[in-house]
Amino acid sequence: MTVQSSSVSWRSARRALVGASLALLVAACGQQASEEVAASDAPVPAAVAERQEGFKALGASFKLINDQLKTDAPDMAQIVPAAERMNVLASQIPGWFPAGTGPDDGVKTDALATVWTDPDGFAAAQTRLATATTRLQELAIAGDAAGLREHVKMVGASCGGCHDNFRVEQ
Amino acid sequence: MSGRAPRVRVWDLPTRLVHWALAVLVVVAWLTAGERMNIHRYAGYGILGLVIFRLYWGVVGGSTARFSQFMKGPGAVLAYVRGWRGAPASFGHNPLGALSVLLLVLLLISQVGLGLFAIDINGMESGPFARFIDFETGRQASDLHELNFRLLQAAVALHLVAIAAYAVFKRRNLVKPMVTGQDATPGLEGELRPAPLWRLVVGVAIAVLVVVLIARAG
Numbered sequence: 001m002t003v004q005s006s007s008v009s010w011r012s013a014r015r016a017l018v019g020a021s022l023a024l025l026v027a028a029c030g031q032q033a034s035e036e037v038a039a040s041d042a043p044v045p046a047a048v049a050e051r052q053e054g055f056k057a058l059g060a061s062f063k064l065i066n067d068q069l070k071t072d073a074p075d076m077a078q079i080v081p082a083a084e085r086m087n088v089l090a091s092q093i094p095g096w097f098p099a100g101t102g103p104d105d106g107v108k109t110d111a112l113a114t115v116w117t118d119p120d121g122f123a124a125a126q127t128r129l130a131t132a133t134t135r136l137q138e139l140a141i142a143g144d145a146a147g148l149r150e151h152v153k154m155v156g157a158s159c160g161g162c163h164d165n166f167r168v169e170q
Numbered sequence: 171m172s173g174r175a176p177r178v179r180v181w182d183l184p185t186r187l188v189h190w191a192l193a194v195l196v197v198v199a200w201l202t203a204g205e206r207m208n209i210h211r212y213a214g215y216g217i218l219g220l221v222i223f224r225l226y227w228g229v230v231g232g233s234t235a236r237f238s239q240f241m242k243g244p245g246a247v248l249a250y251v252r253g254w255r256g257a258p259a260s261f262g263h264n265p266l267g268a269l270s271v272l273l274l275v276l277l278l279i280s281q282v283g284l285g286l287f288a289i290d291i292n293g294m295e296s297g298p299f300a301r302f303i304d305f306e307t308g309r310q311a312s313d314l315h316e317l318n319f320r321l322l323q324a325a326v327a328l329h330l331v332a333i334a335a336y337a338v339f340k341r342r343n344l345v346k347p348m349v350t351g352q353d354a355t356p357g358l359e360g361e362l363r364p365a366p367l368w369r370l371v372v373g374v375a376i377a378v379l380v381v382v383l384i385a386r387a388g
Contacts, residue, residue, distance in 0.1 A: 056306060059309075062293035063293040063300070063305045070301070152294065159292035
């Protein structure tokens with residue numbers, strides 16, 4: 001009898017363990033899925049779509065520059081237009097966040113409300129990036145690979161500084 | 171019955187070193203993720219090398235490290251699970267633990283594989299293969315890298331729970347043998363057939379070479 005009951009209790013314990021592991025898995029996948037569902041539910045305001053495309057283009061251009069700078073002979077013919085593109089996009093950022101497109105307005109966005117509640121801080125972060133990309137473009141036009149390699153750290157930190165304070169944590 | 175059971179060698183040194191190095195590097199990679207990306211990258215390269223070596227060692231290494239020695243079919247796993255409480259102590263991995271090894275190795279492979287293509291949101295930090303794909307695909311690799319890590323965490327948690335279960339329900343210390351290589355569990359039957367040193371040298375050379383080639387691709 002004792003053997004019987006202990007094996008039963010062990011079986012239930014095992015079941016609980018397996019159940020808990022499965023629940024963990026499902027929870028991990030479910031979280032991902034619910035985010036996607038929410039994204040497709042609400043229509044995306046044009047301004048949100050525009051800024052998402054803009055930041056993706058910024059990231060893609062910066063990636064191109066960094067990929068080139070990792071090579072022995074960076075191709076300035078590719079870096080110059082990418083740096084110019086980044087500089088143009090960085091200057092457009094203030095127009096990408098009109099009132100009514102924040103998380104408090106029921107918009108599905110990774111932008112934090114601080115973009116609108118701390119406009120001075122956000123403007124300073126944008127200025128920091130725009131200044132960094134202007135210098136990036138200058139160095140690219142000058143063909144200064146060594147200077148670029150050093151300066152991209154500043155540009156990356158400008159991106160990160162804004163992401164830390166004005167975007168949901170990755 | 172009196173006195174201590176004789177100690178028998180169970181795990182060879184390379185198997186133990188790989189195990190603990192993986193444990194340390196996975197924690198290092200976890201703590202540095204998104205923060206200290208240089209350290210994170212090197213931790214990832216280290217894990218990659220260890221996994222490559224472990225796969226190699228699983229074919230030609232000491233007998234208890236070999237997949238062919240511990241991977242059992244579903245029937246053997248089920249039989250082991252059914253008779254878990256009364257099952258005699260396994261020499262080396264038991265049929266269920268073998269699945270845990272497989273799961274951990276597979277998750278480590280996918281984790282490192284995704285990391286090679288991952289790129290951070292700033293477009294600044296990236297794995298060595300990220301330059302072969304575009305920014306948005308690299309971002310997806312990053313998202314999957316993070317999701318896969320949750321699975322790896324769950325697998326490690328299960329691994330730790332299993333070790334605790336053997337300690338509580340079967341009074342078996344599985345940690346010490348993985349440290350010392352020797353197991354004093356009474357009634358343990360089996361013999362570790364170690365691999366010759368030259369195979370270790372070859373395995374290390376292969377792992378280092380592959381990692382260097384991959385790291386240089388970036």
